[in-house]
Amino acid sequence: MSLRILANIIVILVALPLSAAQEQFVIGVGDRIMVTVYNEPDLTVRARIDKSGVVNFPLLGQVSVSNKTPKQLASDLEQQLLDGYMVKPLVSVLIEEYRPFYINGEVRSPGGYPFSLELTVDQAIAIAGGLKDRASSSDWYIIRGEDKTKLEVQKDTKILPGDIITIKSSLF
Numbered sequence: 001m002s003l004r005i006l007a008n009i010i011v012i013l014v015a016l017p018l019s020a021a022q023e024q025f026v027i028g029v030g031d032r033i034m035v036t037v038y039n040e041p042d043l044t045v046r047a048r049i050d051k052s053g054v055v056n057f058p059l060l061g062q063v064s065v066s067n068k069t070p071k072q073l074a075s076d077l078e079q080q081l082l083d084g085y086m087v088k089p090l091v092s093v094l095i096e097e098y099r100p101f102y103i104n105g106e107v108r109s110p111g112g113y114p115f116s117l118e119l120t121v122d123q124a125i126a127i128a129g130g131l132k133d134r135a136s137s138s139d140w141y142i143i144r145g146e147d148k149t150k151l152e153v154q155k156d157t158k159i160l161p162g163d164i165i166t167i168k169s170s171l172f
Helices: 003-015 020-024 070-082 121-127
Strands: 032-037 045-048 054-057 061-064 091-097 101-105 111-113 135-144 149-152 164-169
Touching (some): 045 054, 061 070, 070 091, 121 164
Parallel strands (some): 101 164
Antiparallel strands (some): 032 045, 032 091, 101 111, 135 164
């Protein structure tokens, strides 16, 4: 397959609309993103987001990407490219790899695991090898976001990238 055909396929795939679930996620430290500008392969950028939250883009220099949805970032980049660089840029942002989620406490294999869309607490527990014998059946919570919000959760609560799930032990 020629490189030109492959590039056109990538542009088509990136231009597909994101699911509603993907649109709600904000870009954060540890995510890997791909930014493309239609018909401008030299402006394609792939980057893993570090603690600075900025990525170096051709023509634009350092651009802050953290705490924005892919749609917000694409819109911001389009506006910046309109400022003397391009006539009508079409920017697409894709999160290629989400930051992991973490699970600790009374599970068999605590640690960090790759995030996937529509992941629930129950599924995360299964990924971590299941509950230990002394695990509580209801004292579970998530630490979420930069502000470290503590949320009580149930089995069917959806997990977001970067969440820290804690399963407490039971007294009996």
